[in-house]
Amino acid sequence: MEHLINPQVKDIQISGIRKISNLVSTIPGALTLTIGQPDFPTPRHIIEAGQRALDQNKTVYTQNPGLLELREAVSSFVQTKYGQQYRAADEIIVTAGASQAVDITLRTILTPGAEVIIPAPIYPGYEPLIRLAGGIPVYVDTRPNGLKLTAELLEPYLSANTRCVILCYPSNPTGQVLTEQELADLAQLLEDRELFILSDEIYSELVYGVRHQSIATMGKLREKTIVINGLSKSHAMTGWRVGFTLAPAYITEHMVKVHQYNVTCASSVSQYAALEALTVGIDDALPMRNAYEVRRDYVYDRLLAMGFELEKPNGAFYLFPSIAKFGLSSQEFTMRLLHEEHVAVVPGDAFTSYGEGYIRISYAYSQEVLEQSLDRLERFVNKLA
Numbered sequence: 001m002e003h004l005i006n007p008q009v010k011d012i013q014i015s016g017i018r019k020i021s022n023l024v025s026t027i028p029g030a031l032t033l034t035i036g037q038p039d040f041p042t043p044r045h046i047i048e049a050g051q052r053a054l055d056q057n058k059t060v061y062t063q064n065p066g067l068l069e070l071r072e073a074v075s076s077f078v079q080t081k082y083g084q085q086y087r088a089a090d091e092i093i094v095t096a097g098a099s100q101a102v103d104i105t106l107r108t109i110l111t112p113g114a115e116v117i118i119p120a121p122i123y124p125g126y127e128p129l130i131r132l133a134g135g136i137p138v139y140v141d142t143r144p145n146g147l148k149l150t151a152e153l154l155e156p157y158l159s160a161n162t163r164c165v166i167l168c169y170p171s172n173p174t175g176q177v178l179t180e181q182e183l184a185d186l187a188q189l190l191e192d193r194e195l196f197i198l199s200d201e202i203y204s205e206l207v208y209g210v211r212h213q214s215i216a217t218m219g220k221l222r223e224k225t226i227v228i229n230g231l232s233k234s235h236a237m238t239g240w241r242v243g244f245t246l247a248p249a250y251i252t253e254h255m256v257k258v259h260q261y262n263v264t265c266a267s268s269v270s271q272y273a274a275l276e277a278l279t280v281g282i283d284d285a286l287p288m289r290n291a292y293e294v295r296r297d298y299v300y301d302r303l304l305a306m307g308f309e310l311e312k313p314n315g316a317f318y319l320f321p322s323i324a325k326f327g328l329s330s331q332e333f334t335m336r337l338l339h340e341e342h343v344a345v346v347p348g349d350a351f352t353s354y355g356e357g358y359i360r361i362s363y364a365y366s367q368e369v370l371e372q373s374l375d376r377l378e379r380f381v382n383k384l385a
């Protein structure tokens, strides 16, 4: 009967990030720098808000787009932090993580054959959802430009079939952010075209020495942009599964139907916790961000001293050094590092084939784990040289 399974689903591969982290668990004593989630616990007052919701039996369906008071909190959070202006009533949907937000966006805007342009190397969560929605991913190789998308790089890929451009900044896996000028150039290129922009800003609270800016606040872009954000990274809440979308009412109105028949609503208990996070905990990300910044500097300096070539990124919690000079593919490099020195990093090819020649190191780990892992990496690199 397996031949009856949807071939598009059969074609989907398990993410390369999961593959390596599953392998790590089979190697005793292995250290891992693979996972993209905060190593901090969810702030205590948020956990208590979730517990209170349980104690008060707030365990029933909420409105489909989420509790109105939570949408109001989202509205005021993004206005205060990033100058984004969205009405709680009809321009915000609370989702089960940013992942579900990406899914309902793509299923709302894509039709069979529609092309989606994505800068690469990139987070592997978009392509399967694009394909399931009938769309075709079209990658723009950003390696020649220091892993950054520019209007100039993007322009040749735009066609009558382009339905959507995905932007992810700060980026997973590169940590790169887009500057105000870079966003303004992209906005100028895109504002008069008939296409949507999916702007994944899940790492917006984790920027170092710069201010997060959203393309949705540039020129006429608000009208065609769906912003995706959430609490997974900012408030160390990956397991609570709370994300949200910000989009003009004429798009949100249709997204909410897909959302309704997909999950009805995000978890009620998680929504009450999220309400606490986005009101009382509006600045909860700051101490974590400060810690990540110190770690970024530490890991970056050590990698440079080992002879790696890499850009110093201003966001998220990843470094993406080139391994080209070692003459190994990203799979060979990471497998040998794991088996010989018992340290796991993610091979660049987990972020599309355009990530070949790189590895991703997550620094969302304690200083102690980082130090030990980098000592092992250094031994490995010295052996290669």
Ligand SMILES: Cc1ncc(COP(=O)(O)O)c(C=O)c1O
Pocket: 036, 096, 097, 098, 099, 100, 123, 125, 168, 171, 172, 200, 202, 230, 231, 232, 238, 242, 243
């Ligand atoms: C760029 C990007 N978008 C979306 C997500 C999904 O986030 P969530 O856990 O809120 O679904 C991730 C998670 O790693 C990510 O890196």
